[in-house]
Amino acid sequence: MSFGVPFVPQEASSQAGQVDALFYALLAFSVALGLALTGLVVGYAVKYRIGSKADRTGKRSRSLPLEIGWTMATLIVAFIFFGWGATLFVRRDHPPADALEITGLGKQWMWEFRQPGGQREINELHVPVGKAVVVSLAAQDVIHSFYVPAFRIKQDAVPGRTTHIWFIATEPGSYHLFCAQYCGTQHSEMGGWVTVMAPEQYAAWLNSQGEGETLAASGEKLFRALGCSGCHGANSKVRAPSLDGIFGRPVPLDNQQTVIADDRYLRDSILNPKKEIAAGYQPVMPSFDGLIDEGEMQMLLAYLKSLSPQPTAGARP
């Protein structure tokens, strides 16, 4: 019907319909108010044009009830739209507990994804329909932004930290994946497709990609290769704290404070170990800043998370 011209975007995620409901409510309000004001101004301009015979008695140039009235009316409308938008928004922080966890790494100028089973993809992302997916995002160099218009989701990937975005795809098909945050020369080329598949096709696709090594398994190898296991390993509890079940656990620090061992804490402890020292240990760990890149950081974090008994997929404590 639209001759290939896009008038409205596809809705292909569980969020899309909810966001669009708010969008169309805003649109209805804006068009109604905009047209009412336009009608008013054009009406006045015609009726009270110079020389017209319109009745001009009862002029007023101020009205306190009117000022209070429209101030209150706009306040109420504003609060409704604020509350509606905020309610949908805070769900971003609460992905379903059973979500599939995929890692995404943005670098100039490509997206690199790793499926839970270790399958790697560049500028392509395959996901099953009807299943919650959390993408943990990191950036190798500059800020990028993971944007799938058909899902109505967007999240920046920021160097030096991990961010998350989740969605439930509802319609099989291929959808644009863009980088939305300007990231340099080939910014507009940085993207590809998200392919949503029926669960059995997704499983078949995963198999066809070969087993691959899971991110956590790569992380474990790296953990040994970098010598982390020398101190943190099961047999050397004297020098460094054990990391079994570390993720999501409270860690007492030597300055009497306690922090939760989340993505941020683990990342900082690897790159800047003297910043927050676990109580009872000497600050002897060397920094790995500059020795590992962002992809390797993702592997290490995945490995550390895998040491926790319950997978807390994507949950941000």
Place this chain on the structure above:
Amino acid sequence: MTNAAMQGTYLGEGSGPRAWLLTTDHKRVAWLYLISLTGFFFLGGAMAVLMRIELATPAGDLVSDDGYNRLFSLHGIIMVWFFLVPSIPATLGNFLLPLMIGARDLAFPRLNLASWYVFIFGSLFALFSVVAGGVDTGWTFYTPLSTLYANGWVSTAAFGVFIVGFSTIMTGINFIVTVHTLRAPGLTWFRLPIFVWTLYATSLVMVLATPVLAASLILIVLERVFGIGIFNPDLGGAPLLFQHLFWFYSHPAVYIMILPGMGVVSEVLPCFSRRPLFGYKAVAISSMAIAVFGFLVWGHHMFVSGQSAYAGVVFSFLSFCVAIPSAIKVFNWSLTLRKGEISFETPMLYALFFLALFTFGGLAGLFLAALAVDVHLHDTYFVIAHFHYIMVGGMVTAYMAGLHFWWPKMTGRMYSETAGRIAATVTFVGFNLTFFPQYMLGFNGMPRRYHTYPPEFQFWHVLSSAGAVVLAVGYLMPLFYLGLSLFRGARAPDNPWHATGLEWQTSSPPPPHNFKTMPVVTRPAYAYDMKGLEHERFSPYREEAAE
């Protein structure tokens, strides 16, 4: 223009380069700014036209990817800092503020001239960056792209913006002191024209916000040149810190840009409706409210940046609050027309177009303040459309309204009314054709700052590019007929629009020190409703011997 008729006016006080470049007359400094800013406007505009031609096809065929990135970066940097921020304050504001409050000049005339030299000095750095090869960071200079990865002349451009900031601060201080100390007898705060109120509010924001921009740009230069870790995580810095600092300035800066435009429209609408401004106090107070709330909403640029979701909720709430004073203004402007005697000269056409474009741009702001919807629309063409509806549809249209409104006062000449009305209409049509399709693009997910794009978006891009050509014609026309009026225009009477402001009570063009006798104000602003005076030229001010 240097004939006998200009004797006794500020234009007759010497015509050599020395007389202009060393002047401390606020009216001449306004011209220095007007000429420089016009140059920057067309330079930035030419870059926009090149971008729109490139975007007429999905592939990148006119310029390279780096070339495109440099075009939009420089377009933004030039238009924001070298045109929009100084535009109305430094030209119309500079010319009119003393006239409107019955003063002989600004409080610090030499500081005023110095601000222009600082502006030119800063702009040399920016122009050098253009000539030397450009900047590829976007006007937002986001880190760590700008500090570590960008290849262009980032440091010189940032330094140029840094220097221009001082010019802004100088103007702001000058205006604040002038409004506080140099008002004519009887001109109380609530008798001030709204244009003065908005210049005052703008000046406060300039003085309070610009230092933060200066600090953040210097931090960029420090990190880029000396490798000091501030924003780069590899050096222990925080990339998001830059966004907080940048938007702490740049969101208030949006109000620096739009408030004076609101002031201009508040002068023009009452004059051509022959009615007082509806709800004068509400409009005055809402200007100050915008200036204050403007400082509290910067985080709405960062909803998807990784900022805490709860910070997002607070910033969304405050952003909806800042919409309210703007809505109040629109309602009051609309009701000003009621039961008036409305005529449609060029300034009025521009002012009515402002009202429409500002309203539709402002309403789009509600979409972007609503968190869940912003997640989809952020960094898409929807934001570009919203921003340009306010900044170009709103601010530049108001600037044109003001320029046409006060042109007879500034030059002593009338321009071709027919040409003016045609240009205003062409601008309005071209503007909507350029930017309305960008709302559609954004809603459909077209990201901003894309050199190439998926082919299904081409339809809207072609419309937008066609509109840009029409818009360019609309902006070029005044250059010719206003220019021509300087030589061939009919002599302007002192008060061609029969307006009430003090600036119309002196001659056109004004004498060097504005008023032969010091005016004394006995009436509120916009006293268009005094009995029997609706159609006539009248003077609500007594002129008394000064000293």
